[in-house]
Amino acid sequence: MPHLTELIQAANGPFHTLEFFPPRTEPGLVNLLDRIRRFTSGSAPPLAVSITWGAGGSTAERSLDLAAQVVELGVEVILHLTCTNMPRDKVDMALTRARGLGIHNILALRGDPPRPEEYALTPPSEPDFFQHADDLVRYIRAEHGDYFCIGVAGYPTPHQDSQSMEDDLKWFKLKCDAGADFIVTQLFYDVHGFESWVRRCRDAGITQPIIPGIMPIQNFSSFRRLVNLTGCPVPNSILSHLYPIKTDDAAVKQYGARLATQMVSRLMASGLVQGVHFCTLNLEKSVRTIVENLGWAAPAAPSPEHHNRVIEEATGQLSNLSISPSEASHLAQIGLHRSPQTKPLNPPNLEDSWDEYPNGRFTDVRSPAYGEIDGWGSGIKTTSARALEAWGTPTCHNDIGNLFTAYINNDPSLPSPPTTPFSDLPLSAESSSIIPHLLKLNAKRYYTVGSQPSVDAAASEDPIHGWGPRGGYVFQKSFVEFFVPLSEVQRLEASVSKRITMYAANKKGEFRTNTEPGAVNAVTWGVFPGQEIVQSTIIEATSFMAWKEEAFDIWTDWSMLYPRGSEARNLLDTIASEWWLVSLIHHDYKDAAALWRFLETE
Structure with a gap:
C-alpha cells in the first residue's frame, strides 16, 4: 500500500479522508463495516480511512482488529497511535502488527500527558519512554526507517498546554522536524483563523501537507461538550444560528452539514489545502451530505439488501419493549424505528438510518456510535x-x-x-x-x-423539557x-x-x-406531527x-x-x-x- 503523501500527490482534485473509532459492541462493528463499504464503494471514495487509538492503548486490540477488517476491504488505513502512559513494548507490538497488516500510514499522537512523578510514592518499574509525540515520531523513524508515512496532529488554535501561540508553533515545528510526513489538524470552526495559522506554519518553515480536520456538528449537546473539552473557539455567528434550534436534533444536524459544506468550500478556494479529514463520530449521513453538496459524489441510492435489513431491524424489536400501552399499540401498527429524531421509515429515507443521532450510551447498542457522544473516548475528560x-x-x-x-x-x-x-x-x-x-x-x-x-406530555417547545420538532409532545x-x-x-x-x-x-x-x-x-420518547414515535433514551x-x-x-x-x-x-x-x-x-x-x-x- 502506498504512503498517504503519495496518494495526495496522485489525487486528481480535492480529496477527503474519514476517521472512525472502534465500536464498543459487536453489532456496532458489523454496522460500521457496512458503512465503510458504502463510503468506499461510492462515486467518490475517501483517499484513506483512519482508525483511532485510545489513550494509553485502551482500545489497542479493538483498534487493530478494526484496522485489519478495513484492510481486508482493500482500503488504505491510517492507524492512530498514542504513546504516553504506554509501555514501549506495546508500541512495538502495534507497529509490528501494523506492518503485518500492510499498513504504511501512522498518525503519531501523544495521548494523555505522562503521569507526573509527584503522584507516585515509588517509581514505576519502567519510566515513561515517550513524553511527547515527537518522541514517538523519532522512535518510529529509528526503528522502521521509511516504511511508515508518519502524520502528526496540528492545532489551529493553541493546544491547551501551550503558553502562547508562539510557544505552540515552536513545539509544533519540533514535532514536524522530527520526521513527520503529513499533518492532520484538530477540529476548528473559525476558517479565517485556520487560514492565518497555515500561513504562520509556512512562514516558520513547516512544509508538510496540512489536512484540516472537519467535525460536522451532529447535535447541540455533543457540540457544546466537545467545545468545552477542547477549548475550541466558536464564532458568534455560528452560536447565533445554533441556539434557536438547539433542542431539534434534525435541524442542528442539517445546519451542521451546511456549515461544514461552507467551511470546506472556502478552504478549497483558499488554495492553502488540497483536501480535508472528516471526523465522522461513526455516523454516516452528515459526511455523505457534505460530499454530495460539494459535488464530490453523486447521491447514493440504497441497495435492496440495505432496504431489507433496515426493515427487518425495525420490525423485529417490538416483543421485549417496555413502554406505555398507547405507545405499544401505535408501534404494533407502524413498526418500530428507534433512532432519535429520524424521519418515518420508508424507502426514500433509508439513509436516515436508526442510529444517525448520537445520544452517547443511551442510543441503540447496534449503532457504531454507541457509547460515544463526542469522539473524546472514555475516562476522565480533563487534564x-x-x-x-x-x-x-x-x-x-x-x-x-x-x-x-x-x-x-x-x-x-x-x-x-x-x-x-x-x-x-x-x-x-x-x-x-x-x-x-x-x-x-x-x-x-x-x-x-x-x-x-x-415528564407527561410536555410541549416539544418547552424550554426545560422540550426537544425535537415544534408541535410535538415529549414524555x-x-x-x-x-x-x-x-x-x-x-x-x-x-x-x-x-x-x-x-x-x-x-x-x-x-x-x-x-x-x-x-x-x-x-x-424518553416524543410524539411529533407526521412522524413515528421517537425514542431518544433506551x-x-x-x-x-x-x-x-x-x-x-x-x-x-x-x-x-x-x-x-x-x-x-x-x-x-x-x-x-x-x-x-x-x-x-x-x-x-x-x-x-x-x-x-x-x-x-x-
Whole structure:
C-alpha cells in the first residue's frame, strides 16, 4: 500500500479522508463495516480511512482488529497511535502488527500527558519512554526507517498546554522536524483563523501537507461538550444560528452539514489545502451530505439488501419493549424505528438510518456510535492538573459526598461551575425539580451519576423539557443511577416492585436485574406531527453493562491522580473494586414522585 503523501500527490482534485473509532459492541462493528463499504464503494471514495487509538492503548486490540477488517476491504488505513502512559513494548507490538497488516500510514499522537512523578510514592518499574509525540515520531523513524508515512496532529488554535501561540508553533515545528510526513489538524470552526495559522506554519518553515480536520456538528449537546473539552473557539455567528434550534436534533444536524459544506468550500478556494479529514463520530449521513453538496459524489441510492435489513431491524424489536400501552399499540401498527429524531421509515429515507443521532450510551447498542457522544473516548475528560484543582483530595466518604453535593447544588460561590469525574457539564435545567431527592441520596452515600424526572406530555417547545420538532409532545420516566455497596444492592433488590426496572453490576462483571432477558426500556420518547414515535433514551442490559465498564474505569482513573498507598487512592480503588453501579427506572411516568418516594421510604 502506498504512503498517504503519495496518494495526495496522485489525487486528481480535492480529496477527503474519514476517521472512525472502534465500536464498543459487536453489532456496532458489523454496522460500521457496512458503512465503510458504502463510503468506499461510492462515486467518490475517501483517499484513506483512519482508525483511532485510545489513550494509553485502551482500545489497542479493538483498534487493530478494526484496522485489519478495513484492510481486508482493500482500503488504505491510517492507524492512530498514542504513546504516553504506554509501555514501549506495546508500541512495538502495534507497529509490528501494523506492518503485518500492510499498513504504511501512522498518525503519531501523544495521548494523555505522562503521569507526573509527584503522584507516585515509588517509581514505576519502567519510566515513561515517550513524553511527547515527537518522541514517538523519532522512535518510529529509528526503528522502521521509511516504511511508515508518519502524520502528526496540528492545532489551529493553541493546544491547551501551550503558553502562547508562539510557544505552540515552536513545539509544533519540533514535532514536524522530527520526521513527520503529513499533518492532520484538530477540529476548528473559525476558517479565517485556520487560514492565518497555515500561513504562520509556512512562514516558520513547516512544509508538510496540512489536512484540516472537519467535525460536522451532529447535535447541540455533543457540540457544546466537545467545545468545552477542547477549548475550541466558536464564532458568534455560528452560536447565533445554533441556539434557536438547539433542542431539534434534525435541524442542528442539517445546519451542521451546511456549515461544514461552507467551511470546506472556502478552504478549497483558499488554495492553502488540497483536501480535508472528516471526523465522522461513526455516523454516516452528515459526511455523505457534505460530499454530495460539494459535488464530490453523486447521491447514493440504497441497495435492496440495505432496504431489507433496515426493515427487518425495525420490525423485529417490538416483543421485549417496555413502554406505555398507547405507545405499544401505535408501534404494533407502524413498526418500530428507534433512532432519535429520524424521519418515518420508508424507502426514500433509508439513509436516515436508526442510529444517525448520537445520544452517547443511551442510543441503540447496534449503532457504531454507541457509547460515544463526542469522539473524546472514555475516562476522565480533563487534564490531571485541572482534575486536582476541581476535585481536591478526597480521603473519606464525606469528601466524596461533598463533591457530588456541590455539583448538584451548582454552588455559585465557586470560581467555576463544579464538575465531577462523571460529568464535565453543569446539571441540566430539568433536574431542578429533583435536586432535593438527589441531595438526599448522596447524603446517605448513594453517589448519583445520572438521573431525570418524569415528564407527561410536555410541549416539544418547552424550554426545560422540550426537544425535537415544534408541535410535538415529549414524555419520560423517572430514572436514577448511582454507586452503592453490595449491602444496599441487596436491600433494593428485596424491595423493588415490578413497576421499577433495576440493573446492577460491579467491576468484576457480576450482574443482577429483575427484568426478563432481552427486555428493553424506552425511558424518553416524543410524539411529533407526521412522524413515528421517537425514542431518544433506551436502557437495557447490554448497554448498561457496556457503560458499567467505562463507569468503573472512571473511578480507577480518578484514583491514579494520587500517590500509591495514599488515603485518596485507597478510598477510590476500594469503591472501584467493591461497590456496585445501580440503575432504577420507574415506569409510572404520570406520578412524578413515585421513584423518589420508593428510594426515600424503602
